[in-house]
Amino acid sequence: NAGVTQTPKFRVLKTGQSMTLLCAQDMNHEYMYWYRQDPGMGLRLIHYSVGEGTTAKGEVPDGYNVSRLKKQNFLLGLESAAPSQTSVYFCASGPGLWPQHFGDGTRLSIL
Amino acid sequence: GQQLNQSPQSMFIQEGEDVSMNCTSSSIFNTWLWYKQDPGEGPVLLIALYKAGELTSNGRLTAQFGITRKDSFLNISASIPSDVGIYFCAGNYGQNFVFGPGTRLSVLP
Numbered sequence: 001n002a003g004v005t006q007t008p009k010f011r012v013l014k015t016g017q018s019m020t021l022l023c024a025q026d027m028n029h030e031y032m033y034w035y036r037q038d039p040g041m042g043l044r045l046i047h048y049s050v051g052e053g054t055t056a057k058g059e060v061p062d063g064y065n066v067s068r069l070k071k072q073n074f075l076l077g078l079e080s081a082a083p084s085q086t087s088v089y090f091c092a093s094g095p096g097l098w099p100q101h102f103g104d105g106t107r108l109s110i111l
Numbered sequence: 112g113q114q115l116n117q118s119p120q121s122m123f124i125q126e127g128e129d130v131s132m133n134c135t136s137s138s139i140f141n142t143w144l145w146y147k148q149d150p151g152e153g154p155v156l157l158i159a160l161y162k163a164g165e166l167t168s169n170g171r172l173t174a175q176f177g178i179t180r181k182d183s184f185l186n187i188s189a190s191i192p193s194d195v196g197i198y199f200c201a202g203n204y205g206q207n208f209v210f211g212p213g214t215r216l217s218v219l220p
Contacts, residue, residue: 101156103153
C-alpha cells in the first residue's frame with residue numbers, strides 16, 4: 001500500500017520556468033491537499049480539493065494552480081516560478097476536513 | 112488568519128524522561144490533531160481529538176483537548192531515541208484547518 005506518492009522528490013528551477021508537481025493516492029480519499037513547509041512556519045495550505053473535478057484556494061494560493069481530473073491524482077502547477085516559491089511541498093489526502101496521510105515531499109529550489 | 116502557538120519551540124531531553132508540550136489559539140477549535148514529522152519525511156497523524164476535555168492515548172503518547180477549546184496538550188512518556196522529530200498541533204475552527212509552527216524534540220542517549 002503506497003499511500004500518497006509525490007513526484008519528483010527534488011527539483012531545481014530557474015526563475016520564470018514552469019513545472020507541475022504530481023501527487024497520487026491509493027486510499028480512495030475524497031479530500032486532497034497541497035501544503036508548503038518553510039522553516040519555522042509549519043505547514044501552510046496552498047490549495048485543496050474536496051472531490052474529483054473540484055478545487056479551492058487555501059491560505060497561500062497566489063502563484064499556484066491545481067487540477068483534480070481524477071480522484072486519485074492532484075496536480076500542483078507553478079506557471080512562472082519565483083525564488084519565494086523555494087520550499088518543501090507536501091501533498092496529503094484524507095476522508096474529511098483534515099489531512100490524514102502525507103507524501104514524503106518535493107524539495108523545490110528556484111534560482 | 113488564525114495563528115497557533117506551540118510551546119516549547121524546541122527541547123532536549125534525556126532518554127527515558129517524560130515530555131510535555133502544548134498548543135494554544137485565540138479562537139475556539141472544534142478538533143485538535145497532533146502530527147509527528149521525521150527528518151526528510153511527511154508528517155504522520157498521531158492522535159485526533161474531537162471534544163472538549165477528551166483525553167486520548169496512542170501507546171506512550173497521550174493528548175488532551177483543553178476544556179476552553181483553545182488549547183491542547185501532548186505528553187510522551189519514557190522517551191526513546193525514535194521520538195526525535197518535529198511535533199505539530201493542528202485543528203479546525205469553522206471550515207478552516209491550520210497547523211502550528213511545531214515543537215522540535217531531541218532525545219539524548
